[in-house]
Amino acid sequence: MMVKRLFWNRKGVDPSLFLEPLFVILIAAVVFSLLFARLHDIGSSTSFEKQFFAVDIALAVDSLQALKPGINARVEYLIPEFNVLLDDDSVLVYDSSPEDARKFWITRDNVLSIKEGSVPKNRRFSLFKSGNYFGIGDFDVNGVFCPEGRVDFKGSLDYDALSELGDSAVKIFSGDVSIYARAKETRPVLKVYFVGNSSLLACRIVKELKDEAIEGFAIVPLSAELVGPDDELAVLKEEESALFFDLPRSARDPLVRSRIGDVIRRILG
Amino acid sequence: MSKGVWVLADIVYWFFYIPLTALVVIALVTFPQGMFKSVVQPQVLEAKIAEHRLFNKVSVFDPFLGSRKVVRDDFRQAASLYLSEKPFAYRMSYDGEEYVGNRDFFDVAEPLAPIKYQKFVSERQLMKDGRKVSVKLEQVYPYEYDFE
Structure with missing residues (x-):
């Protein structure tokens, strides 16, 4: 009865009075559901975290290689949520298998040899530079760096x-x-x-x-x-x-x- | 209300409120994404690390005396790095000596900087054969890495 009074009078019915708000509500509902779905995707995905850790670890590896040759150093990490793999030219961070990994590149030095390795989630690990080696694993504080060059004595x-x-x-x-x-x-x-x-x-x-x-x-x-x-x-x-x-x-x-x-x-x- | 007022209301509705709503929605989606992306686009930090690294590499290192501010004789070999698939290139030069890491990318990206690529230039004074020389490092990176 109320609805009838609202949209009807003796001159007739004006459909725009209820169709227009309905249209606006519908459009708003579609827009906001798309928006919230997108925001939910962004919030619940782990790809950002994985990418962040991959970048962070790769930069730490490159920083260690940037040290003056005679300096040995290590950086300790603990990443509870993800597995980490350091390979020949990149760092991969993944949930369950390397196929879902996010990666970032490292730039290797031609004087230093890499010690590759992987670390399961929730385990503390070290990135190190020691002597002529860098990589992931055990750190030798007394590592000796020798410059490249030939020793030709007979x-x-x-x-x-x-x-x-x-x-x-x-x-x-x-x-x-x-x-x-x-x-x-x-x-x-x-x-x-x-x-x-x-x-x-x-x-x-x-x-x-x-x-x-x-x-x-x-x-x-x-x-x-x-x-x-x-x-x-x-x-x-x-x-x-x-x-x-x-x-x-x-x-x-x-x-x-x-x-x-x-x-x-x-x-x- | 007159017809003119209704026309004005319609114009405001279609050309102001709806675009404004669209703008707010787009901003709400792109701002968080932009913030996330900027954290994983570390070109400035990379350039700084590479700068220290390359200048260390081309400087003489002695097991006894440590690093010295003297350019190594094997400058080109010293300035080289094993490059990965990372879209990044650099040129290191002094007094006619030059080494370019990832030349293909450098030749494309360097002329387009700073429009399409970022370029970082640094210079240091080192010694060579008893005189000071200026060693120049130019690095080019894309503004955004494509991780997809």
């Missing part, structure tokens, strides 16, 4: 001298470069003195030997004027290119000696 290893490694210096390698060594140091540290252009060779050998129960190392250019006549280091004064390894006493162990021999032979051919 010569021969003296196994007899190596077996006599002790308090006094012995010449264990002769050729384009001479290598002297002694195992006198009581602390588990490795010092290498060098003369000439043998710093890269020193770096390569230290890099291979640093895991032999050594807690610290130093590569030091020898300053001839600071070496006294009684100092065993004086043997380097006569050499053009030479190394002097001041090893810890643990290097007297036959297994360690054999490892030293292997490393030198491998690097110097």
